[in-house]
Amino acid sequence: MAELIYKNVSKRFDDVEAVRELSLTVGDGEFVVLLGPTGAGKTTTLRLAAGLEVPEGGQVFLGGVDVTTVDPANRDVAFVFQQYSLYPHLTVFENMAFPLRAPGRKTDKATIKKRVTEVAEMLRIGHKLENKATQLSGGEMQRVSIGRALVRQPQVFLMDEPLSSLDAKLREDLRVELKRIQHEIGATVLYVTHDQLEAMTLADRIGVLNNGVLEQVGTPREIYEHPATIYAARRLGSPAINLLKPGQLGIKCSNGQTEQVGVRPEDVVISRDGKVNGKILTVENLGVETVSLVDVEGSHVHALLDRRLNLGVGDDVAVTAIAEKRCEFDKNGNAIELEVA
Ligand SMILES: Nc1ncnc2c1ncn2[C@@H]1O[C@H](COP(=O)(O)OP(=O)(O)O)[C@@H](O)[C@H]1O
Ligand SMILES: [Mg+2]
Structure with a gap:
């Protein structure tokens, strides 16, 4: 495996600047995820590494x-x-062996068999090797197309939303497997997605892409806790970070430049005791956690509820925040460095 480096890379299509002066290093054996919505420039960034642009x-x-x-x-x-493109008339084995048979690669038969079998086992499709591609489920087809990349042992893997066409359960399973395999073989991976959960769980580091511009690169935790911009803050976390005006929820700001204050739902504290300043608008039980939308003096704030409080829609509550966890942003949406108390 090897390192992939972009140095001030720009690519435009007519009047669209798809990628703007992008600089990024994907270290040897590192898993980097580019996160951004449709049109952010994710595919173009990958295609630039592959030489397709x-x-x-x-x-x-x-x-x-x-x-x-x-x-x-x-x-x-x-x-x-993003869309798997298998050869329908070929078996799973032949589909996976295909890149190894490319002219110039000259892989011998025994090696091909060994590699394909190994990778198929890793992806848990070893028992499907003799099936035609058309006899597979969507999840199996996507495994084959990932397998076709893995047999190659290239310098770098480029993955364009490979799980986006699968249903939620399969996506979760494959996500876990992909991470395990990447770790096992020490692969260098640049993976792009619009799914923050994939980014949070797969990435050693995330790059947040906004209209062709890389806004922030950091570990999932760094970006979650210390977003460089409002845009980056809002790309991670569900429900999204609350954006408040200075002074709301009793939060004092560090200086006069602050236009907006970001508070994560888990840092909003809802209680039955104390000064009532809010009313519960919705309660969603998501199993692991309970999410609520609360009206606080006219603003709507997302909060995690302590289930033991047994709160329901319409209840009056006291709403405060863990102020140390806040982020402050200036009028351009850039983070303001907070003074450590
Ligand atoms: N071949 C192309 N011709 C013209 N415009 C393109 C082409 N490829 C991408 N674009 C434009 O570049 C921008 C980034 O596209 P893309 O890299 O596909 O974004 P993403 O993968 O994040 O959805 C979009 O505005 C898209 O319309
Ligand atoms: Mg794309």
């Missing part, structure tokens, strides 16, 4: 070599596409 500006390095203008065929990367 050539940037107008900047450079791409693979394993220390400048590959900016190198053909896709001469780059040692494996791409897992």
Whole structure:
């Protein structure tokens, strides 16, 4: 495996700046997830690493070599596409063996068999090797297309929302397996998604992409606890971070530049005791936690409820916040460094 580096990379399509001066290093053996909504530039960023797009500006390095203008065929990367595209008339084995049979690769028969079997076992489709691709479920097909990338042992894996077409349960299972396999083989992975849960659970580091601009790169925890911008703050966490005006919930701000204060739902404290300043609007029992929307002096705030309080819609409550956990943002939506007390 190897390191992937983007250095000031830009790519435009006519008047759309799909990627703007993006700089990012995916370390050897690291799992980096780019998180952003549709149109943020995720696919374009991956295609630039694969050589399917050539940037107008900047450079791409693979394993220390400048590959900016190198053909896709001469780059040692494996791409897992959003939509699996298997050869329907071939068996699972043949679909997975396909990249190893590419001209120039000259892998011998025994090695192909060994690699395909190993990877199929890892992905838990070892018993399906003789099935035609058309005889598989959606989840199995996506495993095969991930497997087709894994047999190659390339320098870098590029994965474009590979789980987005699967139902929730399968997505969760495959997410866990993908992480386990990546760890096991020490793969370098650049993975893109619009799903914050995937980003939080898979990533060693997340890059938050906004309209072609990388707004923040950091561990999931760093970005969750110390978002650099309101945009980054709102991309992680469900329900999203509450954005309040200075002074609301009794939070004092560090300086006069603060326009908005971010408080995570788990840092809003709801109680039956104390000064009543809120009313419960909704209660959602999500199993692990209970989420509530609360009206506080005219603002709507999401909070986690302590189930033991047995609160219901319409109840009057006292609402405060753990003020130390707040984030403050200026008028441009950039985080203001808080003074440590
Ligand atoms: N081949 C193309 N021609 C024209 N515009 C494109 C092309 N590919 C991407 N774009 C535009 O570039 C922007 C980023 O697209 P993309 O990288 O596909 O985003 P994402 O994968 O995050 O949804 C979008 O505005 C998209 O319409
Ligand atoms: Mg895309």
